[in-house]
Amino acid sequence: MSLSFEEFLLVLRIASIAVLYLFILQVVLVARRDLAVATVQSATQAARSVIGHLVVVDSGSAPLAPGTTLDIVSPTTLGRAPINTIVLESNLVSMEHARIYFRSNSLWVEDLGSKNGTFLNDQQLAPQKAVAVRPRDILRLGDVRFRIVP
């Protein structure tokens, strides 16, 4: 099969533009699949935007009564600074101490480089390394201890 020079250039021109649109189509398809996954996730989240609770086991020097139940939303930050979701007014808790968030069907807790450390079941967490938590785990920030319940 043989094409004249001009015809071939026309084919190339249309092909170049078609490639641009095919690319857009591909990206939209990939993005849509992400969106579908996200919708399933957010639907399960929307059913209860509160994704868990913290029960105070030992309030240390923070003004909290043991047995108090606090809600966990995603993300929840814990610390002494007033901008945190859960404010813990204890001298052993850092301004930005730890955070809890929801990812891939699990709750994750991450120490934010606190001075006195975050402990999960008495194991100290390395700073900035998120670790998945399970119900009934014990979370300790400074001198405050929580039990994680669904």
Added chain:
Amino acid sequence: MQQTMRNAFDLRRYRWSELFLLIMPSLFILLGMLQLQLIAQNSTGKGPTAININNLPAIDVLAPQLLLIVALLATHVALSWLVPNADRTLLPIAGMLSSMGVLMATRLGPDLPSPEPRLGFKQLIWVLIGFGFCIATVFATRSIRWLRLYKYTWAVGGIILVAITLIHARNVNFDSPTHDQLNLGPAGLAFQPSELLKICLVIFYAAYLAENREILALEGRKVGPFYIPPLKHMGPLIGMLLVALVLFVGLRELGLALLIFGIFVSMIYLASGRLAYVFYSLGGFAVGAFIAYNLFSYVRDRVAIVSTAFQPDVADNKGYQIVQGLIALGSGGVLGQGFGLGHPTFVPAVQTDYVAAAIGEEFGLAGLFAILGIFMLLVYRSFRIAVRARDTFEQLLAGGIGSVFAIQTLVILAGNLKLMPLTGIPLPFITYGGSSVIANFIMIGLLLRLSTPAEGDQVA
């Protein structure tokens, strides 16, 4: 580290969709180079008059541009290893746009009034360095908190860089398009600090607003129907904004001043959700624009050109560039003249300020719309990453980067279409120029990092 190694070679979790998306950019490069090669052969009289499968140019003449495909694949592998869960569409989008940039530079270089046959190769090298910066950014921000902790360092550092340029620029000609570059060393290695300042300011705003968003959103008094923002807490924000604006107006870079202002407005709105800030900013913009208009003749010139470009004495003179740009766009029609077949080099500075007109002439309205669509996808992905980010700082950073891409595209395209005064601001990834390409790839690197779960994410 072992964990990441395992992730990279776990085929179920491999970034297949990214590899799949890289097919089209590669195909686009090959098609473009084939077209250029055929036209070059034909204009020397050696080309075939009829084409069949046997007399197509050999693949080795396209060699330099093939490097771009190789680099895209290499970056893809590096990302699979470093951030296996990061967003899959960002690299292909950046790759597609920079292929367009490299092809355009290759095509425009030899035809410029002062020919630069190696323009395309230079742009290619910049893009390769950009990929390197992208990977380095992803690697350096494994813990993104240090960006936030040194927020004032970024802002002050960026401003000092630009201030040095301003002092340097006082003894150069303001009419030259490169007066805002800082020349480093004898090799003529020029770079534009303003591109870096852009990133520094986004990081600074994101960090400052993340700490103070409650105050900006909730505090402040109401006097009658008017909301009075807590000005005390906005001091650093407004201070940085004013310094940057003064620098850019001093450098006669109105586009960058507009961009910095746009970042300020979008980020303060993203953080506080209060329209009052937008209205006050627009008021401040009107006052600033009025002062600049009366103070500087070059501002008056730019505005006057928009309304009078087609008057005979202006069209041959100050309005020449705008008029030629519109003619180039018009002669492209819907499907364009064909890559390499138009005459975009009639437009002065087409490789930097008017690359959109060159695309419009050779790929037509259809091609220009496609490029706009790809920019929209880029902005969409940035805001999507912002929505899913883990904390306020990351949210604002991703949203701010998305705004940068959006505002830059809007300002330069509106300028090229004579909808607003033309300002020399790069079209992200496509405009010829090293610092701009590198800065854009650093922002892509940040977005990739922001779209990944924290480094230590593993099921305990």
